[in-house]
Amino acid sequence: MTAMQPGEQRDEVEMLSLMLLIRRFEERASQQYQAQKIGGFCHLYIGQEAVVTGAVAAVRDDDYIITAYRDHAHALARSTSANACMAELFGKATGCSRGLGGSMHFFDRNNHMYGGHAIVAAHVPLAVGMAFAIKYRGEDRVTLCFFGDGAINQGAFHEALNLAALYKLPIVFICENNLFAMGTSVKRSTSLKQIVDRAEGYDIPGEIVDGMNFREVRDKIAEIVDSIRKESHPAFLEVRTYRYRGHSMSDPASYRTKEELEKYRLDDPITRLRAQLTREGKLTNEQFDLLDKRAKETVLAAVKFAEKSPQLPIEKLFDYTYVDGAVAAGVSPAKSGESAAGTAAISEERR
């Protein structure tokens, strides 16, 4: 994707194709997890695609994005390649975090994707810090901070909102309300009738949008970001969405009914945008099939890429603990000698 100018609209067919890429990526990831090519925890985004896609469609490529551990889509939406994402899941050196982070810790500095954070709400203060830096430097960027409905009951979240409001920072808090935090429904976790009311307590303007509707998400965020760029302030958006799969790969999701799941599936964000575009004569069935075929091919190629990619060699183990490498880590001179060479190679690569 090329850099966008303010006010410019991203092509909707391209955005649909991004949603398809995310969906197919996640389906493949699920399959590869079952085949034990992927380890640890793995949280899928299937059902929520319109949220991050709508968001990136509304902002510039140099705006900052940060999210929790359900992060594959946020990287893909930020143009991190499917190859780098799949390779990360496979723990390979070609992964977006060199195989050191895994599913929950995707990072892509070049594309302004600042993680991938696995401690619930721990990244919300980080987002505020990024927004602080924007204002400090007098830039007109914004920070988009994504988090789940479960995050709004952490102390870090509350402290962060107050700071953002107090310093009038350019940040959009985007709550991806998929109704559940693991097995706990919002009703059982939160004393408020609706999540958006959290914002009111900090004098931050808040709104609710339908997260299954790409256009609604995009337009609302575009409007908010426009206002923030004119005069810096925080904003809060409760996006109502749904995850089709369990919380993670090991969760059978027996706390919700089949009927509830079916209800949301009927409202599928991809089907919906496809229908809108078809109705308006902007997309034919053949074109859609082609997009879908391409998405599947990209993802399949990513699996192949990940499979044949190398792992980070064990000699580099100490290279990523301190910026100055193994020397600072105080490991034996022999080891640090080896690692120092490794560090030099990496910094070369970074230039």
Add this chain to the structure above:
Amino acid sequence: MREITYRQALNEALAEELERDPDVFLMGEEVAEYQGAYKVSHGLLQRFGPTRVIDTPISENGFAGLGVGAAMVGLRPIIEFMTFSFSLVAFDQVVNNAPNMFTMSGGQFNIAVTFRGPNGPAHQLGATHSHATENFYASVPGLKVCTPATPRDAKGLLKTAVRDDNPVLVLEAELLYSSKGMVEPPDEELLIPLGKADVKREGSDVSVICYAQTVPLALKVASQLEEEDISAEIVDLRSIKPLDEKAIFDSVAKTHRVVIVEQDHPFCGVGAEVCYRIQKNIFDALDAPIIRVSQEDVPMPYNERLEHAVLPNAEKLIAAVKQVCYA
């Protein structure tokens, strides 16, 4: 005696203590309706009801503090952290409030709270989710810390922790939840005192001091070493604090050689403390410098091969034993 899993053993301990004392309650994320993130509290909601087995929002700082406050007025809360990696957002409550209250109030308020949950690296969970917290917490005066490695120890230590009048951390081993072992029948009260180590295997050539997830590792290595005519004594600390110095010294006096295998980091790790005490008290008994096998001093990588390289493992432990035995 019958064979049950570590998970079942913890479950029995919780059930028995909830049954015995109405002041005991269990609180944490997903402990009730979901039956526990790791199913440790399975069936407890059904048996004791929602006033005794309580689901919380994701608010560790809040509910850990709630536990300390409830203890100030006489309840005996059991606070579950989904994992001890998440206890770090409640660090202030665990480190600043729970252990200091008794001192600061001149002995007026003791905090009979139990903090429990899985601790230590599991498998490929990455840096944020792999913390071994025993050395952080054991360094705090006023806290007690135990690290059961078998179903029997898990049950006996948890029950003792709940009855202790001080804040006690029961650091369970996530990777051992499904492991099995012999435990007394439920009608026989099983209490294992804090501060009592357990020799899990007798030996004469070297003392391997271990705890939690390193106990099965040490036992496995001991069998391998036996084939090479090295007789390893496996000392399971069981409690990090209080530390059973006597059991450690007795073993060292017998074998004269020590390897400490710990699941935390080398810098300021549990092994450093044990090491200091050995050389301070029975220096003359040592025939070789003590070696520690711990995690490498790096945040945990996700990559499986690197994770293996970071963790204490059989190869490293065998090499260390051979080194102290000059074998």
